[in-house]
Amino acid sequence: DFRRLSWLWAYCYDQKDFVKLESICSSVDFKMYYGDLDPRLGGDKIVPVQDYVAEMSSQTALGDSHLKTQHFLGSVMFEQEDEDTVVGNWQVQGLHQRTLADGTVALWNAYNYVKHYYRRDAEGIWKLDGLKPSRPLFMDGRPQDVIGHF
Secondary structure (H helix, E strand, O other), X not given: OHHHHHHHHHHHHHHOOXXXXXXXXXXXXXXXEOOOOOHHHOOEEXXXXXXXXXXXXXXXXXXXXXXXXXXXXXXXXXXXXXXXXXXXXXXXXXXXXXXXXOOOEEEEEEEEEEEEEEXXXXXXXXXXXXXXXXXXXXXXXXXXXXXXOO
């Protein structure tokens, strides 16, 4: 279930399927721990899942049709925190490409780790409960060249 949830997370980001993204997430507050990745992303916060999906699907994030992405998930190590919570520590490579108004292409590729938090809901179904990307190990390009207002 955990691998499936994380695969679907990447798929939803890359295919811009934000309805499905919301369906795989916990219905309680969602952990968005972005402080290590880039403080400009608002730092660490816990929000209603609808706010997380709205933020990810916005035109200044993944919702922009001029932004193409692919999030590769590599090896993973799972840690059971208690009977209803698990953390997956994933290797991740996030590829981001934007076609600018003049036709040029800007790239930002980040190579790092991401923690996925999983929680079992009241019906016993595992859901994605949050994420925490690490500071990139290294990058090609800059995030501000592909993500934001254009």
